[in-house]
Amino acid sequence: MPVFKAVVSKQKAMILSLHLLQDHCSHVSASRIQACRDPKKELGIIFPCEEDGDAVLRIAREGREEFSVPMQDQTSVSLAMFAVFTFPEQLESSSALDRFSTFFAVTRPSSSFDRWSMETLETWLGAQGLTQYCSALRSWTLSGHHISKATPQNLERDLGIRHPLHKKKLQLAISARLTGDQTNTPLHRLDHSWVLRWLDDVGLPQYKDAFSEARIDGRVLNCLTYDDLSFLRLSNLLHVTSLKRGIQVLREHNFDPSALKRRSVPDEDPRARTSIQVSLWTNHRVMEWLRTVDLSEYAPNLRGSGVHGALMVYDVRFTSEVLASLLSIPSGKTLLRRHLNTHFKELVGRCVVQEKRELAATSGYMPLTTSAKVKMPKKSQFSLKRKKSKSELDFDDLLCPLDEKPPIGALQDREKELVVQRLSAPPVVGRITKV
Structure with a gap:
């Protein structure tokens, strides 16, 4: 380091x-x-x-x-x-x-690769958490010009970068600087240490070693594809879905780290709670909620489950039955499961629950289970899409597509919330002028 x-x-x-x-x-x-x-x-x-x-x-x-x-x-x-x-x-x-x-x-975002010295390049590579490639960098180039033009083949052959996600991270970092992206935005400031802490928020701390080894930062997290999952040792469908919904809610809030709700607020009114607010809950906040509905005995079972607010609200296949299974509530305890179902419906909202029911009633519906394995999307052998050049990153198969939308019920809740905010806002007093 x-x-x-x-x-x-x-x-x-x-x-x-x-x-x-x-x-x-x-x-x-x-x-x-x-x-x-x-x-x-x-x-x-x-x-x-x-x-x-x-x-x-x-x-x-x-x-x-x-x-x-x-x-x-x-x-x-x-x-x-x-x-x-x-x-x-x-x-x-x-x-x-x-x-x-x-x-x-x-x-400084304005500085150019072409003017960078070797010492500056080494420092920048270290800031990406990729110091192991500094010695190879010294053997390969003397200035920033070469790295600004580097292809994936250069990174592998000349820098010895074998890990696909290290290569992807470096490509994204180079691209962000060359294209003039604002490197001071929350997304660009989220380093791999923050991503490791975020895994606690989404209830997936067991993957920290794999994410740390891959040096996943905010940019890579935003651009994760299904092909990347194998390098992160992710195969459980529920965990992959948890990761997807966690990325989705971060993206909706411009990757602002402070947007997530990790603790309950003393004066919080459960009756005024909306599904959009619940979507920001971390795994720890969900466990807090379980304690308030007299399920504290089962709350610790959510550690490492991947359950967080965005998964409960945004994923239409996540139901109270899935939650009960994750909590290890025996199927024979029907009253306890019914109790959980009642509070779950109150939490995510009537509109979201209705959407979950409608999907479950469709033919060919496959319920979400705790043990299902992820199936990689099949890529067509014959495609009319332009083939990517070797220097381009492929974002066609993102884990969380850029156009991913919340359920209709959650969007309706968001609209209601905006209306309430407008109505409760103080009137703007202006000076009336004669025409």
């Missing part, structure tokens, strides 16, 4: 860190940071995540002239810079301006 060590003067640290923070934190202005001298308050402004703020405080309180921060993502870069800026008196010594310039080249 690449490590960042720097000792800089107060003036240089302030200029550089303010520049970086403005690039990565659009909600933070330079004047706001300069006006706020309380470290705890500053950390709260910039890093909503408590763990990030604590990491900075630990670095500073040690009072070392050198500090080390893992450079696996842009957040770590910001942490290191902010530590120097917030506590410059503890970190004053010789300059490391060249090292800082390297990190600026990597993190």
